Amino acid sequence: MIIVSACLAGYRCRYDGVIVPDAEIVALVKRGEAIPVCPEMMGGLPCPRVPSERTADGLRVVTKDGGDVTDAFFSGAEETLRMARLYGCGQAILKARSPSCGCGRIYDGTFSGTLRDGNGVTADLLLENGIAVTVKD
Numbered sequence: 001m002i003i004v005s006a007c008l009a010g011y012r013c014r015y016d017g018v019i020v021p022d023a024e025i026v027a028l029v030k031r032g033e034a035i036p037v038c039p040e041m042m043g044g045l046p047c048p049r050v051p052s053e054r055t056a057d058g059l060r061v062v063t064k065d066g067g068d069v070t071d072a073f074f075s076g077a078e079e080t081l082r083m084a085r086l087y088g089c090g091q092a093i094l095k096a097r098s099p100s101c102g103c104g105r106i107y108d109g110t111f112s113g114t115l116r117d118g119n120g121v122t123a124d125l126l127l128e129n130g131i132a133v134t135v136k137d
Ligand code: SF4
Pocket: 005, 006, 007, 008, 013, 014, 015, 037, 038, 039, 040, 041, 095, 098, 100, 101
C-alpha cells in the first residue's frame, strides 16, 4: 500500500482550493493500492488557506501573512505517519515543493518563489521512519 498526497488524488485540499488530479495517482487509488492523505488538513487547517512555507532552519512553518502554523504541520505529519503504519505503507508519492509533502526541493520561507534543498515536514517524518518518498509535480 502506498501513501499519496490527497491533492494528487483529486481531493479539494490544496491551499488555493483548486482541484488538480494526477491520472496515475487517481488510478492507484481506484485500484485500492494507495491511501490519499492531506497532512495540512489532517493537522486542522482549512481549505482554502493562506499559503505557507517552511523556514530555512526547518523549525517553523509560517504563512504569507505572518502567521505561524508549525503546530498544525507537525500534527498533520504525525497523523500521516500513523496512517502509513496503520495500512502498512512502505512508500509515499507526494506533491513536489509543498512545505508538507515536498521532498528534495521546497520553497525557502521567503515567499519569493525561491527553492532550497530540503523536505517538507511530512516528507521528513516519513523518511525518518523508513518510508521511501518520491514526488510528483
Ligand atoms: S501538497 Fe500535501 S499538504 Fe498540500 S494539499 Fe497536497 S496533500 Fe495536502
